[in-house]
Amino acid sequence: MTPDWIACDWGTSNLRLWAMKDGAPVGERRSDRGMGRLDGPQAFEDALIEAAGDWAAPPVTVVACGMVGARQGWIEAPYIPVPAKPSASGLVRAPTRTPGLSVHIVPGMSQADPADVMRGEETQIAGHLALHRNWDGVLCLPGTHTKWAHVSVDEVVSFQTYMTGEMFAVLGQHSVLRHSLTDGWDDAAFEAGLEQGFDRPERLANRLFSLRAESLLSDPAPGAARARLSGLLIGAEIASAKPYWLGQRVAVLGDGVQADLYLRALAVQSVPVERSDATRATLAGLAAAHAALTA
Amino acid sequence: MTPDWIACDWGTSNLRLWAMKDGAPVGERRSDRGMGRLDGPQAFEDALIEAAGDWAAPPVTVVACGMVGARQGWIEAPYIPVPAKPSASGLVRAPTRTPGLSVHIVPGMSQADPADVMRGEETQIAGHLALHRNWDGVLCLPGTHTKWAHVSVDEVVSFQTYMTGEMFAVLGQHSVLRHSLTDGWDDAAFEAGLEQGFDRPERLANRLFSLRAESLLSDPAPGAARARLSGLLIGAEIASAKPYWLGQRVAVLGDGVQADLYLRALAVQSVPVERSDATRATLAGLAAAHAALTA
Incomplete structure (x- = not known):
């Protein structure tokens, strides 16, 4: 199967991939090769291609969020400071050896005072806002590091972990x-x-x-x-x-x-x-x- | 040297012994054979005799405080509920194989509500009160588990860990x-x-x-x-x-x-x-x- 593109959530422990076709997921694949188990930036491309299997036949575009964009990830996607729209800009293209493989990483968000950061949650927030037009309020994202984000007019105004x-x-x-x-x-x-x-x-x-x-x-x-x-x-x-x-x-x-x-x-x-x-x-x-x- | 008796502070990680003579310590010995490193109650006697060396020549009396009296220690010295005088009663004699070796363990203290326990600190509190007659007030005992104890008329009234x-x-x-x-x-x-x-x-x-x-x-x-x-x-x-x-x-x-x-x-x-x-x-x-x- 040839997806239109591949959606990728790449955290510390796991990697999840979805084949996207006509705007919807038509398949899901998982791997335990999270950032924490990969030995340096050069290991990410092989891990991705292995997990994606036949979906990765070039030309293919991958959009990824999560720790893959951390300093210890594939390539650092610098934090976007709040207030800002989540994951609307600042995507960073990862270096690849495979011709026709194009990987783009969504940046996390940061807050100067009190100091705070997120990676991955900004994409969930952007998705929530895409699914619920004009949603203003507070999102609680439970996790290892639970986030509370104040959202107004499609922007993350502030957040707390x-x-x-x-x-x-x-x-x-x-x-x-x-x-x-x-x-x-x-x-x-x-x-x-x-x-x-x-x-x-x-x-x-x-x-x-x-x-x-x-x-x-x-x-x-x-x-x-x-x-x-x-x-x-x-x-x-x-x-x-x-x-x-x-x-x-x-x-x-x-x-x-x-x-x-x-x-x-x-x-x-x-x-x-x-x-x-x-x-x-x-x-x-x-x-x-x-x-x-x-x- | 033959001490009058041996003072012993036996915690989770370490064992400290003092040779007591005419009411004062005349020597100190240490061992890393704390409760956490000993395999069951029967291991305590050998650890004590090894650490005490020639001090342990019978007949000898040892008075010990700390985790040695826990359920996983040499023998359980049941907690004394507050309010009570610290370490004034309830000493438990440990079973020994060596003739002439007599070991007494000071019990810890407990509080029903809010639930709390101490082992070892009650001896420090008793000592503080022995050194400072009629001391009323609050003692803070910093440690892995810091204790705050309210002391009045030589009793521990309540405490908090x-x-x-x-x-x-x-x-x-x-x-x-x-x-x-x-x-x-x-x-x-x-x-x-x-x-x-x-x-x-x-x-x-x-x-x-x-x-x-x-x-x-x-x-x-x-x-x-x-x-x-x-x-x-x-x-x-x-x-x-x-x-x-x-x-x-x-x-x-x-x-x-x-x-x-x-x-x-x-x-x-x-x-x-x-x-x-x-x-x-x-x-x-x-x-x-x-x-x-x-x-």
């Missing part, structure tokens, strides 16, 4: 909490953690140790500590991000369980919140970048 | 921040982090990511991110522990650089604060336990 997802992973695996986190999930413990985290977000480092102490002093249900840890961290984030969501139109742009947790956390605060599909948004954002490229 | 030290280590080694933490130390960055952490403790997860973004967007001085991370975490802890130190007599019970950082952080908030030597306190606490044993 929380290390919540990574703190959950790193503390759960490498701190003393690893002895307390049993498998499973306890919904009531998640909600209790959410409330504690939201009510006293400044006590996080103390509440974390309490999780450990509880498991020594009592015999919590399986999965209770894990769910409570998640609730504490997300609750504290929701409290801190209040200036972003209070009185705003809010959408959670994400897939899977993590997006569900943020939706529940916002519902507890009675925030009316929409859900926007992350894969659809990524594809729409890459399509918008492709259209701008060929315009 | 913060995972600050462990968060610093785990986030610095295992999160994306590891790419940003250069060697060295920048005092101005520590103070800036302290202020940010104290002013907006609820924004911790966001400030952590800002550290990463700053190192991508600018070129911070060597050691700036490390010092800022330390400042952010300690600043947030000081803010959260305010009900403990506000209007109280406060002493930092600790040694080394970490105690210095807490002293500086409290000084920034104009808290008049004393310093109490941790090793001296440990020895005084173990001596008090030994005295109670033989009384």
Whole structure:
């Protein structure tokens, strides 16, 4: 099959490709050769061609977002400072050896003060705006590094990143909490953690140790500590991000369980919140970048 | 040399022994055979005898505090619930094979709500109280898990643990921040982090990511991110522990650089604060336990 072009989401851990035909995805391929597993810029072209298979028959155009454009990626696509339209300009062409292969990388966005950066999320935001004309409000993009972006008149005005997802992973695996986190999930413990985290977000480092102490002093249900840890961290984030969501139109742009947790956390605060599909948004954002490229 | 008895501080990573003669330490020996490196309860006796060398010639009495009394230690010394006098009762005799070797383990303390535990610190607190008669106030014991203890009429009334030290280590080694933490130390960055952490403790997860973004967007001085991370975490802890130190007599019970950082952080908030030597306190606490044993 010969696609019109290839859409590419290239993160730290994975590479996802879609064959695009007449404006729609007609196939998807994946590889685990994310930026983190590639040894230098020269390794990206082979990884792409291998993952794309017969789609890569030249001439072919690839539009890619994510860590592929980082300093340690294929080629650096310098950040676009906010306020700005996401992924509408600044695409960088990657160096290629294969004749007829043309790869364009969407730049991330940056904010000077407070210092912040994103790579990949700008494409999802652009896609969300392409799918929802004249959408003004706040987007929450759950992830390892969850982003809150204030969007107005098709521009990202400001944004804020929380290390919540990574703190959950790193503390759960490498701190003393690893002895307390049993498998499973306890919904009531998640909600209790959410409330504690939201009510006293400044006590996080103390509440974390309490999780450990509880498991020594009592015999919590399986999965209770894990769910409570998640609730504490997300609750504290929701409290801190209040200036972003209070009185705003809010959408959670994400897939899977993590997006569900943020939706529940916002519902507890009675925030009316929409859900926007992350894969659809990524594809729409890459399509918008492709259209701008060929315009 | 034959000591009157042996004082022992046995933690997760290390074992410290002091030969006690006429109420004073006359020698110190160390070993890296902490609880975490010993394979089950039966391994403790050999580790102790090896580290003590000729001090262990029977008959000999050892009084030990720390993780040696944890469930994974030599023998569990059940927590004493607060409010209570620290390490005044509840010593547990460890099973021994060597005739004439008698080992007594000081129990830790626990708090039901909010759930909290300590092991080892209760001995330092007891020692501080033995060294400073009628001392009422709040003790801050910096460490991997920093403790704040409210002490009144020789009892621990309540206490609070913060995972600050462990968060610093785990986030610095295992999160994306590891790419940003250069060697060295920048005092101005520590103070800036302290202020940010104290002013907006609820924004911790966001400030952590800002550290990463700053190192991508600018070129911070060597050691700036490390010092800022330390400042952010300690600043947030000081803010959260305010009900403990506000209007109280406060002493930092600790040694080394970490105690210095807490002293500086409290000084920034104009808290008049004393310093109490941790090793001296440990020895005084173990001596008090030994005295109670033989009384």
